[in-house]
Amino acid sequence: MKRTSNRWAIASCTAVLALTLAACGGGDAGADAGDGGSGASGTVAVDGSSTVExxxxxxxxxxxxxxxxxxxxxxxxxTGGGFEVFCQGQTDISDASRPIEEDEVAACEEGGVEYTELQVATDALTVAVHPDLAVDCLTTEQLVELFGPQSKVTNWSELDPSFPDQEISLFIPGTDSGTYDYMAADVVADESEELRKDVESSEDDNVLVQGISGTEGAVGFFGYTYYEENQDSLKALAIDDGNGCVEPSAETAQAGEYTPLSRPLFIYVSNASYADNPATQEYVDFYVENLETIAEAAKFIPLSEDLYAETQSALEGLSS
Amino acid sequence: MSVATTTARDTVRIATGKSRERSTGSLVFLGLLWFSLFFGVMVLVVLIADTAIAGAGRFDPALVTRYDSTLFPERTGFRAGILGSLWLMLFTALMAVPLGIAAAVYLEEFADSRRWYNRIIEVNLQNLAAVPSIVYGLLAVAVMALIGIERKGIVLGGAIALALLILPVIIITTREAVRAVPEEIRQGSLALGATTWQTTWRQVLPSAVPGIATGTILGLSRAIGEAAPLLMLGLASSVRFDPEGLMSPITALPIQIYGLSSNSQEAFQDAASAAIIVLLVMILGMNALAIFIRNKFQRSW
Known part of the structure; x- marks a missing residue:
């Protein structure tokens, strides 16, 4: 009969475990519901852009x-998936790497979600070349021609007759990086969302910098903050998006002049959640208060004083 | 010696692989078999070794005791994912096991298989076991909407999806286990005056426990590695607190691994590799438990 008693031991243990768990679950659910009014505690749901994540x-x-x-x-x-759930009231904050679009505004209206847009940082790419290369400025079209998936350009003189007769070597961030996505999806904007394949590719920005600074005729791109740290060994190209050549810098990026290689990053805060959920309020206040530290930690360009003042006043509008 | 006996003897030799007079054809075939075995095992070994080497630097306490960290990639941890996955497993089991066993017992012991509705249930069960897991994610989203819960990424939603996912597996294995109980046991019980219910509850089910437990645990170890249906349910990639209730927002280990493995920072990729090994250990542990239960409680008739 020993076996039988063992079986029943298992069965009863399972039952006890089940009951304990059920009891735990019940008790915690009760505690959860009580969270709402007790000062700054509670849950905040954030979803959206993987760039802002x-x-x-x-x-x-x-x-x-x-x-x-x-x-x-x-x-x-x-960004799109984030707005979809945000406008149904399922999240408190939506991260976005572009301003909200018209159909999303309509969706939020339909879902009865009022929101406030807060700019949190500026994202910028820098196209850099070997310091001795006699090229200073590229147009947006030339960028597409140089990096696009159908590109056959192998010599600088093919891109523009005034450029030197020098073979091109390309150094590009790995396909998993946000930098690659930005260049492929938003700048080159080919349907495949890919860049050309005959390139040196690395997830490690150091490898890119070494490759570009050590190879004549080399060109590559990475996040602006990374260029800033390595500007001694590289030469950044100005970009002409139809309004003349614009040098990459924090100022031109924030002023929206350094297009299409810079973009503002936003968080969209639900007004109702900010008013009713003390946790949302504390999180957003903390976010804006420490914006510079946070932006630098995530390797984005922190806001200029003017832009920061704008974000702060938007936040004040939210509080009142 | 007749032709038939010669052929028969040769067949036996080839089949045991001990004949010295093998034809080229049989050698080639044997080689192919070895290659297939080698290929399958080697791919697995190389994959696991590669992952283990990549994650070797991260087998430290921080990996399981700390939450994820953006600021310190080399100290990022999977505490939220591991706890989240464990909670998911518990509630998945609580939902799927009673339902699955009840359904299987009904189909085996009570249902009249000549009735059209019982046949429809059977056909559906077989098909459900082959449905891609992401479909169960969609199904769970619909269930959550139906019961009016708007919050995304909580324990309840994930557990519903995973419970639906493993329900067919549990039903099918439980039916096998119940079917394996000899008919004589039932007849003996019935002959002594027990009702069908008493026979099922006191004789059939206890005898089927090893099979049921094995099937259930194997189903759960399939569920613990799933990310797709959980992504459908909006489980977050970063959670910095422990789960503490059915409605608590959570993340799961496969989701954290998925998020980090596509990160461009090497420290995060290494952490993801180490977490994959942690997940494998969890799955192996569950499978070992299944084998242990089967061996310990198996009875022979």
Missing amino acids: PMSKAASELLSEENPDVRVTVGAAG
Whole structure:
């Protein structure tokens, strides 16, 4: 009969476990419901752009050190996917790497979600070449011709007769990086969302910098902040998007002149959630207060004083 | 010696692989078999070794005790994902096991297989077991909408999706286990005056426990590695607190791995590799438990 008793031991253990768990679940659900009114604690749901995700995660990480009761979940469904759930009221904050589009505005109206747009940083790419190369400026069309998936350009003189007769070597960030996505999807904007394949590719920006600075006729691109740290060994190209050549710099990027290689990054905050959920309020306030640290941690260009003042006044509008 | 006996003897020799007079054809075939075995095993070994080497630098306590970190990639941890996955498994089991066993017992012991509705259920079960997991994600989204829960990425939604996912597996394995209980046991019980219910509850089910437990755990170890249906349900990639209830937002280990493995920073990729090994260990642990239960409680008739 020993076996039988063993079986029943298992069965009863399972039952006890089940009951304990059910009890736990019930008790916690009750505690959850009570969270709403007890000062700055509660849950904040953030979703949206994977470009802004590192910022929102860094903000959540820093805040959790100060106030672990504010519990933030961050997802990366993409800007469009983020707005879709945001406009149904399922998230409190939506990360976006572009301003909200008309159909999304309509969706939010339909879902009864009012929101406030806060710019949090500027994202910029820099196209850099070997320091001795006699090329200073590229037009947007030439960028597409140089990096596009159908590109057959192998010599600088093919791009423009005035450029030197020098073979091109390309150094490009790996396909997993946000930098690659930005160049492929938003600048080159080919349907395949890919760049040309005959390139040196690396996830490690150091390898790119070494490759470009050590190879004559080399060209590549990476995030602006990374160029800033390595400007001694590289030469950045100005970009002509129809309004003359614009040098990459924090100022031109923030002023919206350095197009199409720079873009503002936003968070969209639900007004109702900011008013009713103290956790959302604390998270957003903390986010804006520490914006510079957070943007630098995520390797974006922090806002200029003017832009920061704008974000702050938008936040004040939200509070009142 | 007749032709038939010669052929028969040769067949036996080839089949045992011990004949010294093998034809080229049989040698080639044997070689192919070895190659297939070698290929399958080698791919697995290389994959696991490669992952383990990539993650070797990250087998530290921080990997399982800390939350994910954007600011310190070399200290990022999977605490939220591991706990989230464990919670998902518990509630998945609580939902799927009673339902699955009840359905299987009904089909085996009570249902009249000549009835059209029972046959439809059977056909559906077989098909459900082959449905891609992301479809269960969609199904769970619909269930959540139906019961009026708007919050995304919570334990309940994930557990519903995974429970639906493994329900057919549990039903099918439980039916096999119940069917394996000898008919004489039932007849003996019935002959002593027990009702069908008493026979099922006191004789058939206890005897089928090893099979049921094995099937359930194998189903759960399939569920713990799933990311697709959970992504459909909006589970976040970053959560910085422990799950503490059915309605608590969570993340899961496969989702964290998915998020980090496509990150361009090498420290995150290494952490993802180490987390893959953690996930494999969890799955192997569950499978070992299944084998242990099967061996310990198996009875022979």
